Amino acid sequence: MKADLIVQNARIVAQTGVFVGWLAVQDGRIAALGEGPAPGPAKTVLDGTGQVLLPGAIDTHPHFFDPGAEWREDLRCGTQAAASGGYTTILDMPNTSPPVKDEATWQLKAGRAQQNSLIDFALWGSAMPSNLDELGRLAELGCVGYKAFTLDAGPDFDWSDEYGQLREMQAVAALGGIFGAHAENPALVNGFSGAHAGEEWSLAVHDASRPWQAELTAINTLLLYARLTGCRLHICHLSIPEGAALIAQAKKQGVDVTAETCAHYLTLNYEDNAALGAFAKINPPLRSRARMEKLWEYVMDGGIDYLGTDHAPYLEEEKLPPEGGRAAACGAPEIDLAIPLLFEEGVLDRGMDLQRFAAFTSTNAARRFGLYPRKGTLAVGADADFILLDPNSPWTFSRKNSFSKSKAARFGHEGRTLRCRVTLTCLRGVPVYANGRILQQPGFGRLVRPQGGDRP
Numbered sequence: 268m269k270a271d272l273i274v275q276n277a278r279i280v281a282q283t284g285v286f287v288g289w290l291a292v293q294d295g296r297i298a299a300l301g302e303g304p305a306p307g308p309a310k311t312v313l314d315g316t317g318q319v320l321l322p323g324a325i326d327t328h329p330h331f332f333d334p335g336a337e338w339r340e341d342l343r344c345g346t347q348a349a350a351s352g353g354y355t356t357i358l359d360m361p362n363t364s365p366p367v368k369d370e371a372t373w374q375l376k377a378g379r380a381q382q383n384s385l386i387d388f389a390l391w392g393s394a395m396p397s398n399l400d401e402l403g404r405l406a407e408l409g410c411v412g413y414k415a416f417t418l419d420a421g422p423d424f425d426w427s428d429e430y431g432q433l434r435e436m437q438a439v440a441a442l443g444g445i446f447g448a449h450a451e452n453p454a455l456v457n458g459f460s461g462a463h464a465g466e467e468w469s470l471a472v473h474d475a476s477r478p479w480q481a482e483l484t485a486i487n488t489l490l491l492y493a494r495l496t497g498c499r500l501h502i503c504h505l506s507i508p509e510g511a512a513l514i515a516q517a518k519k520q521g522v523d524v525t526a527e528t529c530a531h532y533l534t535l536n537y538e539d540n541a542a543l544g545a546f547a548k549i550n551p552p553l554r555s556r557a558r559m560e561k562l563w564e565y566v567m568d569g570g571i572d573y574l575g576t577d578h579a580p581y582l583e584e585e586k587l588p589p590e591g592g593r594a595a596a597c598g599a600p601e602i603d604l605a606i607p608l609l610f611e612e613g614v615l616d617r618g619m620d621l622q623r624f625a626a627f628t629s630t631n632a633a634r635r636f637g638l639y640p641r642k643g644t645l646a647v648g649a650d651a652d653f654i655l656l657d658p659n660s661p662w663t664f665s666r667k668n669s670f671s672k673s674k675a676a677r678f679g680h681e682g683r684t685l686r687c688r689v690t691l692t693c694l695r696g697v698p699v700y701a702n703g704r705i706l707q708q709p710g711f712g713r714l715v716r717p718q719g720g721d722r723p
């Protein structure tokens with residue numbers, strides 16, 4: 268049978284190994300792949316000479332602020348930016364306004380995503396002290412996990428103290444779900460913030476105000492509750508190597524936990540990037556250069572399971588309020604840059620194995636959240652979600668050219684010349700992005716629901 272699409276001469280990062288060869292698509296799925304020259308004809312043939320063909324990236328942690336704060340980002344622009352950065356599936360975070368906390372708010376978010384998302388999407392539900400009775404319904408609707416905050420997360424989201432965390436994890440364990448947590452201990456954050464309140468605000472002071480001990484304490488408690496309840500635990504946006512070490516130890520002891528980190532914790536720190544000021548104000552904060560470098564060790568050895576973007580753009584005026592950095596909003600855009608950045612600093616600079624890169628950016632998340640083997644792998648029968656990445660195609664990043672709503676030029680990596688770029692993003696065999704252009708309409712993406720899911 269004549270394939271719909273063949274990509275040939277690319278370095279293919281397949282489930283079975285890495286080889287120069289071809290990949291054939293039929294009816295949106297991978298029909299065949301192999302080494303050497305492509306065997307047969309196809310309706311469309313693309314040449315991938317010199318490029319790396321990877322499974323489409325899966326973002327476990329974007330915030331598109333839709334519904335509720337679409338002036339910052341929305342599902343339409345955010346998923347276009349995601350596709351331009353090599354993402355084919357997103358797991359949208361639930362702390363929108365309103366948060367995804369019950370059937371009505373799920374339908375609201377799912378409807379908007381179905382109309383606007385360029386790429387496939389799954390939805391997180393919320394775990395809050397006030398919606399314990401709704402968790403089962405959210406599971407039936409297909410939520411991919413339950414997100415909780417261990418400290419204040421703004422007026423719309425009901426955060427969870429230790430009592431809340433324990434009760435929610437008991438409930439999520441009974442459903443067989445995944446409990447994902449933003450982990451910072453509020454007592455330590457309040458105490459250290461008070462101790463540094465008199466100092467002029469900077470990224471270093473932000474780190475000192477929400478220090479590594481606050482994150483480690485929250486992780487430690489969550490690991491204890493995972494042990495007590497048997498709940499599957501996901502630590503969001505891990506920023507500290509001490510946390511990675513604790514999680515690695517817990518895994519060895521049989522705790523069902525995975526960890527995510529973000530490109531900013533691996534490529535920015537408060538020492539070298541102090542000039543970014545509030546534009547790099549993120550929670551948990553950017554850490555020291557030494558912690559950033561140490562965190563890489565856990566990425567390289569697999570101790571940290573996957574990459575999330577924590578993509579959360581804000582307007583310039585939200586980042587530069589007249590009251591100063593302490594009043595600035597926390598979050599930064601990243602979804603269009605994370606994959607080329609990590610490929611450059613991980614694969615090209617640190618010698619990260621290509622299959623490890625694919626696992627870190629796609630496969631492990633697909634496995635953990637029940638999307639595998641349909642998503643997250645280059646294997647026969649899987650959705651033909653893949654990207655071509657040119658490892659030797661320098662370009663200079665400017666946020667004004669981004670598909671994201673966020674055009675503010677003062678966020679991290681503005682003006683940086685990157686050595687590699689995503690040249691093609693294919694979703695279910697259809698190019699959705701190629702060489703600077705979006706090729707499909709909003710709403711091309713579909714809702715994906717978890718089916719089982721196992722441990723990376």
Ligand SMILES: [Zn+2]
Pocket residue numbers: 328330360577
């Ligand atoms: Zn987040």
